[in-house]
Every structure is written in C-alpha cells, then in structure tokens.
Amino acid sequence: MLSINYAKKLGFSLIELVITVLVATLLAAIAFPTYQQHIVASKRKSAMNMLLSHAAVIERFKANHGFSYQCLSLQTSTCTIKGQTFNVTPVISSFIPPDTNSPDYELSVKVYNNGKAYELTANPSSFSSQKDDGPIVLHSDGQRLWNGQNCWPINNKTC
Helix, strand or coil, X not given: CCCCCCCCCXXXXXXXXXXXXXXXXXXXXXXXXXXXXXXXXXXXXXXXXXXXXXXXXXXXXXXXCCCXXXXXXXXXXXXXXXXXXXXXXXXXXXXXXXXXXXXXXXXXEEEECCCCEEXXXXXXXXXXXXXXXXXXXXXXXXXXXXXXXXXXXXXXXCC
16 A cells, blocks of 8 residues: 655645745835835935035135125126125035936025025935925025925924
8 A cells, every 4th residue: 555655845835935925025015115215315314414515615605705695606607796706616516416327406506685695405306216305495594494394304204
C-alpha cells in the first residue's frame, strides 16, 4: 500500500502568498500618502528657510544701496537712487533650490511703496509635487503668508 506523507511541506501555499501580498499592499496604500505629505511639507519648509535667507540678503542689499529696495530686481545691472548710481548684481536666484534640474518653487520679488517695502514670494512650480501647496509669501515688515492664510505652518502642521 502506498503511504503518502504530507507532514513535510516545502514552500508556501497559494493562499499564504495571496494573504502576504494583500497585507503588503494594504500597508503600502496606507504609508504612501503619508510619505507624500511628508515630502511636500519638507519641501515647503525648505522654501520657507530659503525665503528667510533671501530676506537677509535683501536687507544687506538695502543697507548697501541707499537704504532703499528700489533697485531690487532679478535682472538689473545698474540703478540710480537720489542721483547716486549703483552697480547691482542679481540678489536672488530665480528658483528655489538653485542646484536642481526641476525646482519646486519659482521665486519672485515685488517692490512697492516707492522702494520702501518688498514682497518675496515662492510660487510652487506647476510640474512639481508642490503644485497644490499654495504660495509662500514673506513681506519686508515680517508678515508671513501661506496659501492665503496669515501664517506659516510650523512643525509640518497646517495653520
């Protein structure tokens, strides 16, 4: 009589493999959106720090150029304030961060109030993961705006 010994099993059954794949898929489905949110918040924080860094450069610019923001521009090479001509080098890179091929934010500066105030804005690039995050704005008076709200998110929390 033939005796079949099923006591020794080698490998996994199809049911065990399907359950393992299902559990791994569920974990990935939960973890991926959280990971994406973390990436967006991290890039936003980097852009906020870059705006603060550029604001310090702008303030040094103001001190060296007749205490005015009037000549502040991304393309200007010379500028005249009250009869005095200044050689002006570009103050700010046009993208944040400047060392990548696909920047996440486009930087712009708007001078107003006859050169007495500025608005530094980081607009999310339309082709980056930040496209739905909203603009980050820093005014010369210290006011900070994000996505139309009068605040900057701290510690990856929303306003």
